Amino acid sequence: MNKKLNFLKMSKVTVWISLSILIMGIFSMIENTKIFKMEKTDGSTSSLPLNLGIEFTGGSVFEVALGEESSTTELRELLSDKLTKNPQIQKSGDVYIIRTEFISNPDEIYLLLESKYKNFNKDENVSSERIGPLFSQELAKRAYLATFIGMLVILLYISIRFSFIFAQGALVALVHDILFVLSYFAIFKVEIGLPFVAAILTILGYSINDTIVVFDRIRENMNKLKNEKFSKICETSLWQTLSRTINTTTTTLLAIMAIQVFGGATLKPFTTALIVGFIAGTYSSIFIATPYVNSKQK
Amino acid sequence: MSLLIKRWIWIIGVISVFSIAPVLKIADNKNPLNLGLDLSGGVDILIKVIAPPEEKLDEIVPGVVDVMSKRLDPQGVLSISVQQVSEDRINIQVPSSSGESPERVRRLIEQSAHLELVDTSFISYLAGSKACRNDGQSYENCDLVYTKDQVVIEGGDLKRATVSPNPNGGWQVDFELNESGSNAFARHTASHISQYLTIVLDANVVSSPIINSAIFGNGSISGSFSIEEANELALLLNAGRLDADIDILKLSSVGAALGKDSLEKSIKAAWIGLILVALYMLACYKRRGVAAVFSLVIFSSILFSLFSSLNITLTLPGIAGLILSIGMAVDANVIIFERIKEEERSGKSGLLALEEGFSNALSVITDANVTTFLIGLVLYALATGPVRGFAVTLLIGIMVSVFAALVVTRAIMETWEK
Numbered sequence: 001m002n003k004k005l006n007f008l009k010m011s012k013v014t015v016w017i018s019l020s021i022l023i024m025g026i027f028s029m030i031e032n033t034k035i036f037k038m039e040k041t042d043g044s045t046s047s048l049p050l051n052l053g054i055e056f057t058g059g060s061v062f063e064v065a066l067g068e069e070s071s072t073t074e075l076r077e078l079l080s081d082k083l084t085k086n087p088q089i090q091k092s093g094d095v096y097i098i099r100t101e102f103i104s105n106p107d108e109i110y111l112l113l114e115s116k117y118k119n120f121n122k123d124e125n126v127s128s129e130r131i132g133p134l135f136s137q138e139l140a141k142r143a144y145l146a147t148f149i150g151m152l153v154i155l156l157y158i159s160i161r162f163s164f165i166f167a168q169g170a171l172v173a174l175v176h177d178i179l180f181v182l183s184y185f186a187i188f189k190v191e192i193g194l195p196f197v198a199a200i201l202t203i204l205g206y207s208i209n210d211t212i213v214v215f216d217r218i219r220e221n222m223n224k225l226k227n228e229k230f231s232k233i234c235e236t237s238l239w240q241t242l243s244r245t246i247n248t249t250t251t252t253l254l255a256i257m258a259i260q261v262f263g264g265a266t267l268k269p270f271t272t273a274l275i276v277g278f279i280a281g282t283y284s285s286i287f288i289a290t291p292y293v294n295s296k297q298k
Numbered sequence: 299m300s301l302l303i304k305r306w307i308w309i310i311g312v313i314s315v316f317s318i319a320p321v322l323k324i325a326d327n328k329n330p331l332n333l334g335l336d337l338s339g340g341v342d343i344l345i346k347v348i349a350p351p352e353e354k355l356d357e358i359v360p361g362v363v364d365v366m367s368k369r370l371d372p373q374g375v376l377s378i379s380v381q382q383v384s385e386d387r388i389n390i391q392v393p394s395s396s397g398e399s400p401e402r403v404r405r406l407i408e409q410s411a412h413l414e415l416v417d418t419s420f421i422s423y424l425a426g427s428k429a430c431r432n433d434g435q436s437y438e439n440c441d442l443v444y445t446k447d448q449v450v451i452e453g454g455d456l457k458r459a460t461v462s463p464n465p466n467g468g469w470q471v472d473f474e475l476n477e478s479g480s481n482a483f484a485r486h487t488a489s490h491i492s493q494y495l496t497i498v499l500d501a502n503v504v505s506s507p508i509i510n511s512a513i514f515g516n517g518s519i520s521g522s523f524s525i526e527e528a529n530e531l532a533l534l535l536n537a538g539r540l541d542a543d544i545d546i547l548k549l550s551s552v553g554a555a556l557g558k559d560s561l562e563k564s565i566k567a568a569w570i571g572l573i574l575v576a577l578y579m580l581a582c583y584k585r586r587g588v589a590a591v592f593s594l595v596i597f598s599s600i601l602f603s604l605f606s607s608l609n610i611t612l613t614l615p616g617i618a619g620l621i622l623s624i625g626m627a628v629d630a631n632v633i634i635f636e637r638i639k640e641e642e643r644s645g646k647s648g649l650l651a652l653e654e655g656f657s658n659a660l661s662v663i664t665d666a667n668v669t670t671f672l673i674g675l676v677l678y679a680l681a682t683g684p685v686r687g688f689a690v691t692l693l694i695g696i697m698v699s700v701f702a703a704l705v706v707t708r709a710i711m712e713t714w715e716k
Binding site: 058063090095097130133138139142143145146147149150153154157158161194195197198199201202204205206208209212213216217219220240241243244247248250251252254255256257258259261262263264266267270274 | 339342381382383384548550561562563564566567568570571572574575578579582614615617618619621622624625626628629632633636640658661662665666668669670672673674676677679680681682684685688692
C-alpha cells in the first residue's frame with residue numbers, strides 16, 4: 001500500500017495543534033473566572049471558568065403581564081440586549097415567567113419592560129423572586145460520579161475485549177474530546193445551559209463508538225497480518241476504515257447541521273456543542289487514540 | 299423454515315407487538331408520545347416547606363420531595379420533576395402530557411394525608427365532622443377532641459392501601475397493616491367490640507364504623523367515595539404522610555421552556571436533517587442505500603412505538619439520547635456496507651459477499667454498542683433528572699438499533715439478492 005498520507009506521521013504534528021487548543025482553552029477558563037461570577041444565596045460570590053447559564057447558577061424569576069401584543073421571541077430579544085445571560089421565558093396566558101441571572105434591583109427590568117409595553121404596569125400582577133439553580137449541586141455531584149464510573153466501566157470492557165493499552169487509548173481520546181468541547185465553549189464564551197449536559201453525554205458515546213470501530217480493525221489485522229510491524233497495522237487499519245469514518249461523520253454532521261441552520265434559536269448551543277464534539281470525536285479516533293496505542297504497543 | 303423467513307417473522311412480530319399501545323392511544327384520541335415540561339409545557343409549582351417546631355428543615359425537606367414524587371408519579375414514568383431549589387423551596391414540574399389537571403395536582407400536593415384511627419368508645423361521628431387532636435393547642439369548633447392515647451393506628455402503620463368496591467355501593471380503600479400496627483389493631487378490636495373506631499384524615503372524620511369482631515392485619519375505610527376519590531386516597535396513603543406543612547407559593551400553567559416557536563422550527567429542521575441523511579445514503583450506496591433507508595424507517599417506527607408503549611416522557615436530553623442511537627444505527631449500516639464492498643473487491647459476490655460482510659461487521663457492531671449500552675446503564679443507575687432521561691432513550695435506542703442493523707437490514711438485502 002503506497003499512500004501519500006501517513007496518519008501516524010501526521011499525528012506527530014496534529015498532537016501539537018490539539019495541545020495548543022486545549023492550552024488556549026485552559027487559559028480562557030482562567031481568564032473567564034474574572035468575568036463570570038456566581039452570586040450565592042448567602043451573599044458570597046464564586047468565580048466560574050465557563051459561562052454557565054442560570055440553570056447552573058440560579059438567578060431571579062419575574063412574573064409579569066404584558067398584554068395581548070407581546071411574543072416570547074420579541075421579549076427574549078428585548079431582554080437579551082440588556083442581560084449577560086440568556087433569559088428563559090415561558091408563557092402562561094398573557095403572563096410571562098422570565099428567569100434571568102440574579103438581578104438585585106428588579107426595577108431595571110421593570111423600566112425596560114415599561115419602555116416597550118404600554119400595558120405593563122409594575123404595580124400590578126408583578127412578582128419577582130430569587131431562585132436556586134435547577135441543576136443543583138446534588139444533581140451535578142451524581143452526574144460527575146456517574147460519568148466517572150462510566151469511564152471505569154469502559155476501561156474495564158475495552159481491557160477485556162481488546163487490551164489495557166487500547167482501553168487507555170480510548171479514554172485518552174474521550175478526555176480529549178470533552179476537553180476540546182469545553183475549550184471551545186471557554187474560548188468563545190458561549191453560554192452553557194442544561195442541554196449542554198446532554199450534548200456532552202452524546203459526544204461521549206459518539207467518541208467511544210468511533211474509536212472502537214478503528215480499534216476493531218486493528219485487532220482483526222493483528223491476527224491477519226502477524227508479520228507486519230504494529231505501526232503498519234495501525235496505518236492499514238486507519239485506511240481501511242476511512243471511508244466508513246467519512247460517511248458516518250458526514251451523515252451525522254448533515255443531520256446536526258440541519259438543526260443548527262434551520263432549527264430554533266434555543267437549541268443552537270446544544271447543536272454547536274454536538275458539531276464541535278463530533279468533529280473532535282472523529283479526529284481523535286484517528287489522530288489521538290490510534291497513535292497513542294501505537295506508541296505504547298511493543 | 300429458512301433463516302430469512304424467520305427474520306421477517308421476527309420483524310413483523312416486533313412491529314405488531316409494539317404498535318398496539320400507540321394505535322390504542324391514537325384511537326383513544328390521546329397523544330401517543332409523552333413530551334416533558336421542557337418540550338410541551340405543563341404545570342409549574344413552587345412550594346415552601348414549613349418544618350414543625352423543633353424539627354430541622356434540612357432533615358424534613360428530602361422526605362417531602364420523596365412523598366411528592368410518590369404522590370404525583372407512583373410508577374416513576376411520567377417524568378414529573380420534584381426538585382429542592384433552595385433551603386425550604388421545592389419546585390415541581392408536571393408536564394401537560396402526564397394528563398394531570400392543575401386542580402388534581404394541587405389536591406395531591408396540599409393534603410398532608412395524616413390518617414388516624416381513633417378510639418371513640420360509644421360515640422359515633424358523622425362524616426365531615428371536625429376532629430382535633432389534643433396537643434396542648436387551642437381546639438375551637440371541634441366536634442371530636444381526642445388525645446394521643448386514643449389513637450389506635452396511624453398512617454405510618456400502613457403497609458399498603460388498595461381500592462375495592464364497597465358492598466353497600468361506592469368504593470372503599472382497603473389497607474394492610476405492618477406487624478406492629480397489625481398487633482395493636484387486633485388487640486384493640488378484640489377488646490372493644492360494639493364500640494366505635496373513628497377514621498380521621500387530615501382533621502376530618504371520614505367515617506365512624508362499629509367494631510363487630512376482632513380484626514387481624516387489614517381493614518378498610520369506607521366513606522361514600524367515588525372511584526376517583528378512593529384511588530386518590532389510596533395513592534396518598536401509599537405515598538406516606540407529609541411531616542411538614544407546606545405552602546403553595548405558585549402554581550401556574552406554563553408553555554414549553556424551549557419556546558414553542560423554536561421547537562416547531564427545530565422539528566422541521568430535524569426532518570430536513572433526516573432527509574439529507576437518507577439522500578446521502580442513497581447517493582453513496584445506491585440500491586443498498588434503499589435498504590438502509592427502509593431499515594431506518596423500521597428502526598424509527600419500532601422506537602416510536604416502544605416509547606409510546608413504555609410511557610416514556612421525552613425531554614430534550616432524551617432527544618439527545620435518541621440522536622446518538624440514530625447515529626449509531628446509521629453507522630452500523632455504513633459499517634456493514636463498507637464490509638460488503640471490501641468482500642466484493644476481493645472477488646466474492648452476491649449472497650456470499652453479503653454473508654461475509656455481515657459476519658465481519660458483527661464484532662465491531664457488538665463492541666461499539668455494548669460499550670455505549672454500558673455507559674447508558676451506569677448513567678441510568680446513578681444519575682438523576684435530565685441525565686437519566688438521556689440514559690433511558692439511549693438504552694432503548696441502542697437495543698433497537700442493533701436489531702435494525704443485524705436483522706432488518708439483513709432481511710431486506712437477502713430478500714433482494716434471492
